[in-house]
Amino acid sequence: MKKYTEINDIKNIPQTITEAIALKKAPFEHKSLGKNKTLVMLFFNASLRTRLSTEKAAKNLGMDVICLQISNSWNLEFEDGTVMNLSTSEHIKEAAKVIAQYADIIAVRAFPTLKDKELDYAEVIMNSFSKYADVPVVNLESSTAHPLQALADAITINEFNSDAIPNVVLSWAPHPKALPQSVANSFVNMMQKLPVNLTITHPEGYELSTEITKDTQVSYDQEEALKNADFVYVKNWSSYTDYGQILSQDSDWMITQHKLNNAKFMHCLPVRRNVVVEDAVLDSDNSLVINQANNRTYAAQVVLKNILENL
Amino acid sequence: MKKYTEINDIKNIPQTITEAIALKKAPFEHKSLGKNKTLVMLFFNASLRTRLSTEKAAKNLGMDVICLQISNSWNLEFEDGTVMNLSTSEHIKEAAKVIAQYADIIAVRAFPTLKDKELDYAEVIMNSFSKYADVPVVNLESSTAHPLQALADAITINEFNSDAIPNVVLSWAPHPKALPQSVANSFVNMMQKLPVNLTITHPEGYELSTEITKDTQVSYDQEEALKNADFVYVKNWSSYTDYGQILSQDSDWMITQHKLNNAKFMHCLPVRRNVVVEDAVLDSDNSLVINQANNRTYAAQVVLKNILENL
Amino acid sequence: MKKYTEINDIKNIPQTITEAIALKKAPFEHKSLGKNKTLVMLFFNASLRTRLSTEKAAKNLGMDVICLQISNSWNLEFEDGTVMNLSTSEHIKEAAKVIAQYADIIAVRAFPTLKDKELDYAEVIMNSFSKYADVPVVNLESSTAHPLQALADAITINEFNSDAIPNVVLSWAPHPKALPQSVANSFVNMMQKLPVNLTITHPEGYELSTEITKDTQVSYDQEEALKNADFVYVKNWSSYTDYGQILSQDSDWMITQHKLNNAKFMHCLPVRRNVVVEDAVLDSDNSLVINQANNRTYAAQVVLKNILENL
Known part of the structure; x- marks a missing residue:
């Protein structure tokens, strides 16, 4: 798997299910796999199950985990060519590239507006991270999917x-x-x-x-x-x-x-x-x-x- | 000890004090004890000393620690039989059972209302976690106790x-x-x-x-x-x-x-x-x-x- | 280095740059150095790069890291002799000494008021941590410096x-x-x-x-x-x-x-x-x-x- 932003990223679903059930029986068996690897989890929205289960999964594999409630930091700009003199203080191009400097895998939660169907179904946040971050991206629930x-x-x-x-x-x-x-x-x-x-x-x-x-x-x-x-x-x-x-x-x-x-x-x-x-x-x-x-x-x-x- | 929500959970206080003073002299001596064990700390209220000292204690024992400011997520329902069509979006029954899936020990901070004596002294939040989570619960300061x-x-x-x-x-x-x-x-x-x-x-x-x-x-x-x-x-x-x-x-x-x-x-x-x-x-x-x-x-x-x- | 609150704390800058470039080539080579050492990072303001890069750096060295958004907790008092009957609920003297009990190194981010030049340029928060915490302090961007x-x-x-x-x-x-x-x-x-x-x-x-x-x-x-x-x-x-x-x-x-x-x-x-x-x-x-x-x-x-x- 190169990333997991949508279900299509899994090549063989039955085999993946079998492998998951094997991990459930021996969750710490691959603890050296994640050694010196960092998962950065970015939350544009609140999370309980996704936060806890994904952090636990990463630690089961021996990864380091850094969680950031990004909504507490600043507003990101997603449009190209904007004159950023209003409320957005960082462009996704920089943000994604920068975070990728500190992460081996980036996981992102970003809910829809539920106001603008085209915007939501364009999956702008998830796709922008995939486009600009040169590390794999995992979807922690996006506008239109929760894989x-x-x-x-x-x-x-x-x-x-x-x-x-x-x-x-x-x-x-x-x-x-x-x-x-x-x-x-x-x-x-x-x-x-x-x-x-x-x-x-x-x-x-x-x-x-x-x-x-x-x-x-x-x-x-x-x-x-x-x-x-x-x-x-x-x-x-x-x-x-x-x-x-x-x-x-x-x-x-x-x-x-x-x-x-x-x-x-x-x-x-x-x-x-x-x-x-x-x-x-x-x-x-x-x-x-x-x-x-x-x-x-x-x-x-x-x-x-x-x-x-x-x- | 099976849990620590109240002082009565300690069977032998003088012996526990002696053991704590021994840990102070050699804090990392039991670092393998917490290997592959996760402490989930839930904060319904702000915390400085309790957060830092408990996280440090857990890591001294080799545990993984996940902290969640749960007030940032959503309101929990504690009453039985409620029609949850107002502000609460998850019942403690599910929340406690779910968090217990990801934790070996759950630690909870939840302050009193200081408005409703019966509610506060019933220790609803702490007792609900003890009742529904099938892992040990530690009290990080509840409505009526700070053990x-x-x-x-x-x-x-x-x-x-x-x-x-x-x-x-x-x-x-x-x-x-x-x-x-x-x-x-x-x-x-x-x-x-x-x-x-x-x-x-x-x-x-x-x-x-x-x-x-x-x-x-x-x-x-x-x-x-x-x-x-x-x-x-x-x-x-x-x-x-x-x-x-x-x-x-x-x-x-x-x-x-x-x-x-x-x-x-x-x-x-x-x-x-x-x-x-x-x-x-x-x-x-x-x-x-x-x-x-x-x-x-x-x-x-x-x-x-x-x-x-x-x- | 005894601390890093200002650039003067580096004795030999060219040598430090050389050493940093060596770390970039082999970031995990000193992973035993931070074993059983805790970095406590305190944020009075939001942070993205500083948070992620410093946490990653500490973990590269094998340290444990605890991050605290201190603005979510309570207001600190920095003046001496104040009768604290208003909005501040803890004095920096206690806060710094207490946090030092749980940390081997304390890192602090605290932005300026941009209203009171003397206050900002006195670097009250950073200097108070340096004065009262008996562990080294690292500046994660203070009122007047970002070393x-x-x-x-x-x-x-x-x-x-x-x-x-x-x-x-x-x-x-x-x-x-x-x-x-x-x-x-x-x-x-x-x-x-x-x-x-x-x-x-x-x-x-x-x-x-x-x-x-x-x-x-x-x-x-x-x-x-x-x-x-x-x-x-x-x-x-x-x-x-x-x-x-x-x-x-x-x-x-x-x-x-x-x-x-x-x-x-x-x-x-x-x-x-x-x-x-x-x-x-x-x-x-x-x-x-x-x-x-x-x-x-x-x-x-x-x-x-x-x-x-x-x-």
Whole structure:
């Protein structure tokens, strides 16, 4: 792996999942691989799971880790040719090249505006780091993608799957705030590359980009979609077509124990209890959310390991 | 030790003090003990001494340390059954279980509201982490207790004591802001378990919880209380009975060199000079405040060492 | 080296530059030197390059590093004898002595007020740490000096110089915000100690302190000053005489490719493109800004190495 900004950067997903599960059994076996290597993690937004799991993964590999809440420092400029006499005090060209002087791998979290669809889907921050930093870049959740989460999810499904081809449903659920499409986008991308039967269900108006969904089946009828589901991945996102808007807060879309039947419940967390999903689901044995969170470490570790091996 | 959220978690205090003093002489002797173990430190509030001393203690033992200013991330929900459609975005059940996936020990700082006595004295945050995280929890100062400070204080008294049974006085002193009772509570708890003669002195209305003071002698006459004192521990706290209120800012309660006589002066720091205590005391050889701060490292280290040995 | 708060702390600058360049070739060769040693970095202000490069330098030497954004904690008191009943909650006397309990070296960043010239030029924060902390102190940019930057600049000039005595010009350039004189001050200090021919050019009113400039030639004619320059170091600073004020935003002082001719362009970064310097310069091979940023690591590393060797 040369970088991990999108799921396509993984050449062989089943093999990567197998390798991650091996790392989970022996997390410290490659501790010399990261010796004298530094991971610089840049956060334009807050982070809990991603911060902790990625830092732990890097240290499991023997790397040094430096975390920087870059929003506390200064505003970066991303446009070419700008006269920088307003609020931005450093251009991404310099920032990325400079940080690459101190890092063997740079990892970046940068959320979308949810106001400007073209800007967000152009992935300006992530792509600028990839373009100007001459070290590998890892996506810690960008405007439109969360590939480390999707890899952790794939590992988790692999661990709990007992069917040849499981039925996986991605269901939208209500939320009081406008959220990115990134987790949903990456989950769909990932599932499309695995031997699963994927269905997406959401209210009308919540269609994801057709460049993401391609020919995946979409249903506006949650009950119908959940029938025979083995894994139900639940996530809120704001509208892609009516970009960044909340079109529905319909609590009928909340996931209940009754709706789930015996399917496994998945969510990337943080999750709002009794809004997105009722307590009974999260507190049941069918909830995989803690397993998913645990697998974040090994998703990050397999990615960092593969990048380190290609430095 | 299985955890250290309260002083009762130490089975044998004199032996723990002896062990801490041994660690102070050879801080790096157990560096292999923490190998491949991670301490995650969560700060709901600012920290200087606790942050630095605990991180140093953990690294002295060879641990990896990850610090998270959790107030920068998002608001946690602590109530059961809530419909989380307001400002809290993650429930402590998930947060604690998730963080425990990345940590071998979790350390938490969380100050009181000073508005809701029942809530504060229920120690909701600390107890929730203990309940839901299946790794040991260390208290970095909670709503009502600061057991690492009290252990450092006990070590310091042990180092400087020359009497069989020293006279120890805990004296309230004025302060412009409403402060928690946590340091005072834990100091009293700790002294009650050691061979010292403890007196508490404060203005009327500043009585600590009787569950803390038990049969410890309390005096409203500071001058009387300080007579024959060997160690004078000074600290402001807001009222427990008139919860969180400042009832007095009477500068007659400020500690002076004259009042101290030859007693040793102790304070957990930070301290407001010439409000809590006059310059002459802090700048004299009778001040033990820097020694106390130094012993914070070995208090934390002996606790972490004992927890690591029981993992 | 006993400390590095000012350039005078380096006894032999050419030898230090040589040693830094050797470290650049073999950065991990002294990894046992910092074993069980802790660098505590305190930031009163935001930092990107200094934070990353100094942390990397310390880890290259095998040190543990603890970073604290101290502005997030509490306000320190620097005056003697104050009755601390207002906004400051800890005196530098305690803070510095306490932090020294946990650190083998303390590094401090603290910007000027740009309002009170005497206060800023008294270097109260840096000097107080030096006075009260009984461990070595490193300046990560103070009110009036940035000696690590100046050392990185000297290393860079050494690497790119082909003349016996190069012509070095420090040119003021416009900027929309009032900036410190620290980088300019330290660059002048450093160049005065090296075999270079230094000229300073700026609009009238931007004279640096005569204690800094001494007998260095100063010109108000940028074009004249830039003639035959080998290295052009560009930096904005606010007025020293009319303290902290912006007297000019004259874009005629912006550095262009045409003005530079074949001289090497230097800047400490962050730099505002097309305000301080035009894109064409930064994007050309004559720009050394990324090399300077890279050398920040080895400037910090040679300083920390020399301090560690003298502990």
